[in-house]
Amino acid sequence: MSEKPGSFAYDGLDRVLHEKARLGILTSLFSHPEGLVFGEIKSLCTLTDGNLSRHLQVLEREELVEIVKESGSGRPKTTVFITPLGRERFQEYLVELQTVLQAAKAAEKATGAQPGFSPA
Amino acid sequence: MSEKPGSFAYDGLDRVLHEKARLGILTSLFSHPEGLVFGEIKSLCTLTDGNLSRHLQVLEREELVEIVKESGSGRPKTTVFITPLGRERFQEYLVELQTVLQAAKAAEKATGAQPGFSPA
DNA sequence: TAAAAACACTTTACAAAGTAAAGCTTGGAG
């Protein structure tokens, strides 16, 4: 074997971002710099109320999103924005994702496996 | 907003595969159809013994890997192979990963964000 | 040839996290 130790460690795969639900939330927010309201995110990501609420807490604690609540009179309205830090971390995460994909692509070539996904 | 519900749900992100450690293990095994021994995987993925052991259990239970143990005389030797099902699921997972990346790329274009990662 | 260190794991225990169910408040429809 020729690889160096740690070749497949993927340390850059941030645990906060590397989660199905939060990845969806962040991607949707990344696509909508104008922000999204609670209900929209819920629908876009197919999450339950409680689920979304909890994940937003995590993302807010990490300062990856900003949450603005309007509740004066009328129904409460929660709008969520991705922060600059959030954009940054998200993009770093994507870089790591590409690394994974490229490692796999290289393996397909090397081992002669049938490509299961098309090159970008 | 124009997207359909569920656009960012990423249901294809299989929970068994969508985990840092296991993703590394599978990628390394995918790259080595001849199999890898316990110690090699441990080194390649920078995992502790217990950690690797546990994740291998999960992967074996899901029939994504095959584990062969030789223990007659001499030190025990555990060799791990990716199964055909494992290759399949892994490749499906990669397809979903590309979806995520492409959604992000599209968002960068649409919102005019600075690319944080280069196109494949 | 004992004792010690290294290998090769497994088991156990703990802490964090994801998920679902229930709860609470306000708004609108009938």
Add this chain to the structure above:
DNA sequence: CTCCAAGCTTTACTTTGTAAAGTGTTTTTA
């Protein structure tokens, strides 16, 4: 006025990831 729906939060549960300790063997090395 009553009932149902919208818009969340809180709580409780279950799974999971991670690390620490444990077991047995096999080389060193003194």
